[in-house]
Amino acid sequence: xxxxxxxxxxxxxxxxxxxxxxxxxxxxxxxxxxxxxxxxxxxxxxxxxxxxxxxxxxxxxxxxxxxxxxxxxxxxxxxxxxxxxxxxxxxxxxxxxxxxxxxxxxxxxxxxxxxxxxxxxxxxxxxxxxxxxxxxxxxxxxxxxxxxxxxxxxxxxxxxxxxxxxxxxxxxxxxxxxxxxxxxxxxxxxxxxxxxxxxxxxxx
Amino acid sequence: xxxxxxxxxxxxxxxxxxxxxxxxxxxxxxxxxxxxxxxxxxxxxxxxxxxxxxxxxxxxxxxxxxxxxxxxxxxxxxxxxxxxxxxxxxxxxxxxxxxxxxxxxxxxxxxxxxxxxxxxxxxxxxxxxxxxxxxxxxxxxxxxxxxxxxxxxxxxxxxxxxxxxxxxxxxxxxxxxxxxxxxxxxxxxxxxxxxxxxxxxxxxxxxxxxxxxxxxxxxxxxxxxxxxxxxxxxxxxxxxxxxxxxxxxxxxxxxxxxxxxxxxxxxxxxxxxxxxxxxxxxxxxxxxxxxxxxxxxxxxxxxxxxxxxxxxxxxxxxxxxxxxxxxxxxxxxxxxxxxxxxxxxxxxxxxxxxxxxxxxxxxxxxxxxxxxxxxxxxxxxxx
Numbered sequence: 001x002x003x004x005x006x007x008x009x010x011x012x013x014x015x016x017x018x019x020x021x022x023x024x025x026x027x028x029x030x031x032x033x034x035x036x037x038x039x040x041x042x043x044x045x046x047x048x049x050x051x052x053x054x055x056x057x058x059x060x061x062x063x064x065x066x067x068x069x070x071x072x073x074x075x076x077x078x079x080x081x082x083x084x085x086x087x088x089x090x091x092x093x094x095x096x097x098x099x100x101x102x103x104x105x106x107x108x109x110x111x112x113x114x115x116x117x118x119x120x121x122x123x124x125x126x127x128x129x130x131x132x133x134x135x136x137x138x139x140x141x142x143x144x145x146x147x148x149x150x151x152x153x154x155x156x157x158x159x160x161x162x163x164x165x166x167x168x169x170x171x172x173x174x175x176x177x178x179x180x181x182x183x184x185x186x187x188x189x190x191x192x193x194x195x196x197x198x199x200x201x202x203x204x
Numbered sequence: 205x206x207x208x209x210x211x212x213x214x215x216x217x218x219x220x221x222x223x224x225x226x227x228x229x230x231x232x233x234x235x236x237x238x239x240x241x242x243x244x245x246x247x248x249x250x251x252x253x254x255x256x257x258x259x260x261x262x263x264x265x266x267x268x269x270x271x272x273x274x275x276x277x278x279x280x281x282x283x284x285x286x287x288x289x290x291x292x293x294x295x296x297x298x299x300x301x302x303x304x305x306x307x308x309x310x311x312x313x314x315x316x317x318x319x320x321x322x323x324x325x326x327x328x329x330x331x332x333x334x335x336x337x338x339x340x341x342x343x344x345x346x347x348x349x350x351x352x353x354x355x356x357x358x359x360x361x362x363x364x365x366x367x368x369x370x371x372x373x374x375x376x377x378x379x380x381x382x383x384x385x386x387x388x389x390x391x392x393x394x395x396x397x398x399x400x401x402x403x404x405x406x407x408x409x410x411x412x413x414x415x416x417x418x419x420x421x422x423x424x425x426x427x428x429x430x431x432x433x434x435x436x437x438x439x440x441x442x443x444x445x446x447x448x449x450x451x452x453x454x455x456x457x458x459x460x461x462x463x464x465x466x467x468x469x470x471x472x473x474x475x476x477x478x479x480x481x482x483x484x485x486x487x488x489x490x491x492x493x494x495x496x497x498x499x500x501x502x503x504x505x506x507x508x509x510x511x512x513x514x515x516x517x518x519x520x521x522x523x524x525x526x527x528x529x530x531x532x533x534x535x536x537x538x539x540x541x542x543x544x545x546x547x548x549x550x551x552x553x554x555x556x557x558x559x560x561x562x563x564x565x566x567x568x569x570x571x572x573x574x575x576x577x578x579x580x581x582x583x584x585x586x587x
Contacts, residue, residue: 024444024445024464025444026492035445035463035464035492035495035513036492037490037492037493037514038490038492039490040493041488041489041490041493042488043486043487043488043489044489044493044514044515044516045516047533186556189514189536189537189556190536190556190557193516193536193556193557194557
């Protein structure tokens with residue numbers, strides 16, 4: 001048991017130091033391998049006409065707001081989302097252009113906001129993880145001291161061992177979840193780009 | 205390290221409630237669903253018109269038409285064909301897509317090992333080598349049968365590799381053990397290892413075969429290695445997270461891209477000094493989104509193309525002045541590129557939109573988008 005605790009603690013330290021190797025000095029808390037892009041720039045996803053006042057007006061249009069919520073939800077499959085875009089963008093070329101701009105402005109705002117929230121969450125958890133790693137490191141040293149002491153307090157050693165095992169498990173679980181969540185900003189980028197492409201095709 | 209780390213996602217539990225991830229994270233979003241979401245039909249309407257005098261030998265019909273149109277058979281024999289075959293590694297779907305540059309379609313998808321990234325044809329055009337990092341090897345695909353026939357003994361987690369001009373020696377960057385493995389391509393045997401910096405990544409060899417350049421992601425250095433002594437002869441500091449290195453064909457400069465630094469450093473390979481930098485600025489785009497990775501230079505050393513990752517653009521750079529002349533909008537997270545041997549077209553892999561963009565080099569225009577597998581990473585075209 002004690003040997004295992006120490007072995008795990010060493011593993012944890014290795015994992016923590018990997019996480020601490022933040023390659024980008026601008027974002028020391030960013031835990032993902034993909035270099036951080038704090039927000040999506042319009043120019044990266046939209047090659048259509050300037051959005052103009054659509055950037056603010058989309059919220060006032062109830063129909064557009066409702067459609068934005070539906071399309072932004074990732075539980076809506078993309079082919080279904082595409083169909084909804086095509087159904088929505090009908091009428092004269094001028095109507096189409098106005099509605100297309102409103103719709104994309106809404107999607108851009110909404111998905112960008114979702115993405116920022118996820119990224120903030122990732123950095124928050126990354127900070128928590130660093131604190132947890134420090135704590136585990138500290139308690140591992142305490143445990144080593146207790147184990148080496150004479151006379152040895154078995155009850156204390158046992159209690160601290162159990163606590164370390166528990167903390168290590170939480171740390172490792174979180175570490176895995178972080179890697180999973182690191183994919184989410186990318187999948188939001190992907191969705192926004194794909195929907196933008198459909199909207200632009202419909203405008204042509 | 206690379207564009208992404210997907211290795212154990214499939215086995216991961218959904219994020220527990222109360223972790224404070226924000227509302228964008230839904231437990232129903234599995235990687236499987238994301239895959240289904242990312243497909244968009246490619247636009248076949250923008251096919252380039254056939255070039256004058258070409259012979260599409262793979263298409264009987266085209267050939268017949270030309271024969272009727274041109275009674276002199278010698279003209280046909282002299283005219284160059286332009287159908288080439290491109291191989292694209294798809295990092296996430298563990299496949300290689302084969303693209304025919306005549307029809308601009310995917311003609312075959314080959315199942316390969318885990319996490320394919322670096323990919324290159326052997327010089328004789330008979331085989332395609334693909335580094336499958338999670339299987340710790342380089343697989344060899346027979347270009348005729350389009351099937352995996354062998355593997356090469358790399359170190360752990362091979363990412364990118366470079367071969368000498370003769371196609372006899374292969375140098376492999378192993379991301380996980382800070383070494384470059386040297387492989388005899390004829391015997392398909394390991395010749396030795398070279399210790400380099402932490403997380404070796406970009407690899408290129410000088411046109412004379414005497415110098416190997418390897419970039420280290422963590423120490424932000426380009427290592428210059430003497431291929432005969434296999435020793436590092438110089439380390440040149442560049443901007444953060446160097447990803448790729450490319451020699452000018454006349455050997456006078458080496459260009460090294462820095463993903464986080466957002467620049468390309470121009471190095472004098474004799475003095476081992478940075479003598480200039482290419483910088484990028486795209487109106488309306490955040491600086492962080494400009495992440496230079498792949499570099500391609502035309503044979504006349506006049507024009508360079510630099511892939512800018514999540515800027516979704518390729519910069520066209522005038523090599524002499526080191527200034528960007530144009531930005532081409534391609535797909536999402538553009539990563540690596542390859543020219544067709546006639547240099548008429550440049551193909552780029554777009555990792556997030558899961559497609560390949562085709563650029564008309566002379567016109568500097570994107571003419572076509574081809575859907576491939578998931579997370580397309582590397583690309584190579586038959587010589």
